[in-house]
Amino acid sequence: MAPVKILSKFALLFSLFAPSLVLAGGNNGSVPNETYDYIVVGTGPGGGPIAVNLAKAGYSVAVVEAGGDNSDNIFSIVPGFSGFVSEQPDMRWDFFVDHFDDENQQKKDWRLTYRKTDGTYYTGFNPPEGAVKLGIYYPRGSTFGGSAEINAITAAMPSDKDWSIVTDITGDQSWSPPQVYTHYEKTKTWLGLTVGDFTGFSQNAPNMKSIFEGGASVLGETFDAATQKDINDVYDPQRDFVPGAFPVTYHVDSMGRRSTSQTYITQTLAEKHANGTSKYKLTVKLNTLATKVLFEKKKGHQPRAKGIEVLVGANAYKADPQYDPSVTPPTARIFARKEVILSTGTFNTPQLLKLSGIGPAAELTAHNIPVLVNNPLVGTNLQDNYETAVVHTGSDGYPNPAFSVCTFTPDAALDPCFAEWETTGKGPYGVGPNMGFIVKSPESVTQNNERDIFVFGGNYAFKGFWPGFTSDMSTNATTWGFAMSKLNSRSAAGTVTLRSNDPTDPPVINFRFFENGADQDLNVLNYGVQFGRDALNAVSPSSPLKPWTEIEPCYEGGCTAAHDKSFIKDNAYSHHAVGTAAIGKVVDSKFRVIGVKGLRVVDASVWPRNPGAFPTLPTFVLSEKASVDVLAAAPHM
Template sequence: MTAEKFEGDWDHIIVGAGSAGCVLANRLSADPRRRVLLLEAGGEARHPYLQVPAGFLKTFRDPRFNWNFVTEPGPGVDGRAIHTPRGRVLGGSSAINGHLWVRGSARDFDDWAQAGCRGWSHADVLPHFRGLEDYRDDAHRGAGGPQHVSDIPALHPIVAAFLEGSAECGLARNPDYNGAAQEGVFTYQRTIRRGSRFSAASAFLAPVRDRANLRVVTGAMVLRIETAAGRATGITFTREGRTLTAHAKGDIVLAAGAIGTPHLLQVSGLGPAALSCALGVPVIADNPGVGENLQDHYATRVVHRVTRPVTLNEQARPPRLWWEMARWLLTRRGMLAFSPAHAGAFARSRDTLEEPDLQFVFTPASYSEEGVTGRLQDVPGMTIGVWQCRPESRGFVRARDVDPRQAPAIQPNYLTATEDREAAIAGLRMARHLLGTRALAPWSAGETAPGPEQASDDALLAYAQAKGSTVYHLCGTCRMGGDGAPVTPELRLRGIDALRVADASIMPRIVSANTNATTMMIAAKAAAMMLGQSTTKP
């Protein structure tokens, strides 16, 4: 395949303009001496669905913005193949996600450091989290950073009742779960600014698009990483029917996510040698761990019918929807300016645990059988979703074909670990308690899912296996660590020079949180390493 050279040599090439890629492009191009190329397979993020927070539900399966991956049938989920959205647009999954800003606990990162990731303890990463944020300036939070983080502007009366009732379940109100402690009940912080989505592209890319040393190329489908003499030298991609190769003088950085990054490495001969041989790809470096260690949060839900037509289900249907659309266009307020999850909690399923092992999301809405974020039901409802913070099940991402345009095999192996099945049962029982409080009683017309007849552990597990779904937090497929890990703590891929990985795939263990904030932190720390800055300061 003959490829044209693309606009000279670059100091850095970044593959993927998602949460990580936008941060990297911002930070690396801040040095005017560095020429930076950012490649994104998707397009610009101009569509109204990507601006209106409630447009999240419209992007859930839209191929214009979404890779729409599907997992392999899972042994722990009744043989189901599960739809797995991933952003295919500037901003990546931060342009189509549920907006929630959740960092994880201090223990998550201290565990990384203890597992061989020196420089990644909570004390090491906290300055980078703070440097990202525009929220509040104190010892734990940051102000003045590019990523705006906001609190929910108003409480729906059912949400207020949920918060009040949580005290009956032993959960105290936590004013900032991203602060000193994670445990408790709270309203979620969101990446919403003045009623509009504020993605990584909005925060980090839009303000610097006019830098002379930064080139952003959309519609660029990367085919392979070019190498020579043990070094990554460039990226070959297609765009508008042309095959192009961009050459790099410095480090190439992969930020294509937990599916895209290992997939690209595998079809470039930089993954497991056995897989490369099976694909007919020359082996450049044997990295058996590339594509392994896939982790994700797996959610189940409890749903109640609501006694009055005041939920989001009714607000999302005409004629009320027309009023809400006009309200958002004129004021950037109302239902369309909210994230799907309003409130939540971190809780321990048993008192003997030192840390919360369950995360909850609560919304004054209910969804169809498609999943936690499917189509809204036609009757009033409220939902609480729950997932295990640190699942033990491990899966993989493996290329099926040498052509990276063919989706890889994705197998998370949900609920295959005993601990995960036990946590699913405990989570459903606690979710029932949270929806069964005296404060919520006036709003509840009874449980509709899983249904009060599903009372035994076996019945609840069967429900979790049949009806649960991903929370879209895939990570870990190019884990960093000591010997045996494909990526070093400096985020260099082993066996090849001038190639780094800086996205959710490097997490050795999933954080007890939504993964967007941590992915941005990883990119910020990676950029500091590459610029020769202190990695303990933003």
């Protein structure tokens, strides 16, 4: 689907901010070196908030981002269109990953994708002659605002233990949940968080409502009571232990627009003094790929980060679907008086550290990279929320009278639903009323006694990722299903290793799913699948949805738990990668890279384990926390 460019209103709005933005899109001519107090690389949930906070504290900050400005992309802005945003070619990088070392196990996943001899993709069990295996598709956002611009906007706080684990590892009390919640409160001052409006839901979406009622009843709750709850009530001491049904919360503002670090940075750039000059010394350099960190080395001292080297030009990374091998972007250097902060995400941060000489000595030496710090743990500890789905065909679809007038055209004159969203932020294209079920499996008792699986469902079949997945979200109008994201996955055996010393080459990524605790984690996922079935079965016998026919995992009927677990193992997917520059392994509790000075990592790669079921909101909060830590070490302005 071609990206639909812009509402004129947004174009106008953005042009007001443009003078503060350096859109470094040219790829010829020389690029002068520049110096700032801080350099933040990456504008996602990790990089965005800290860049703003350092600038608001009076420092000059360069924010360097490989992606371009897509703040006008309507699929990203409008919640109702967000199902299509993750495959927008201007906004993504295409990674292909392994789930297993064992090739035969990997080949049991029908999503395994190959590059055919004509350059196009093949996904499936029977690749044509000459096709080269790529792996399992794993999109990431590469755009102003990072992956949060292309994600599914679900915003959920993790459990207390996901914060206090850092205290357990490092002894740093500033990670105690009550302290962290001050950063959560700060995050809420700029990040829009919105729950779908359930008004009229009963009349407009009776089938969807009966699915949610089914799920709530399995947990002993009523739909009406569940809609009144707050999924992010972190102050409830029982929150992490009690299963429940909740209205899903999204990072969307009160006017129905996606809210991210891109919007936070953009608003900050727009703040002016009375004389019209910019209030803050914040410079955003888009289309600029950092290729390594530069260090100052003095005898008897730890190396100190003094800047970065960059390639200046759009689409410079080979995972970019618009990468052009005939273009050679110019290089430049940007210098930092104080610190360099890497926020390039779970795949790119370990790559950048290794390219800069920080990583396992043997791996660096094999790629002719001089070793600055031998840390064998850089790029290890990769882990993710396992996901799976239970998919059924019902006897009816999702008739919703509110949608009948929508034309799905991003033009208020042609589409009354778009007009309603544009003026009120609500209606069919606003945040949809949705319900999540946080379930606790028997396996959690032996782990930490906490809720361990987040289940969400509706009139779609979310079956994971492969090139073109967004066009297959609903197999047909009567497809209903529950997808789920597992908390506290027991295996952290994944790695990100260098493919080469070429900074434009994506790294080799292997999650090594189920390497540890496989049986327990598969039991949990199977418990989630059974919850989904129970929820569907709990739908009233008189519902037009019934009877159900299961499509996955039990596609042949009469399945055993062993069959279902085997299916789940072969087909599990994920998209919340964390952990490759983990606190306690690669950085300390203040985000400082171990073994050097002046370099920190602030992004999802520092999580010792997955924060809850959805990493975006926790990573925004983490960036707020890091801002306080960095400023505590800096002189007051």
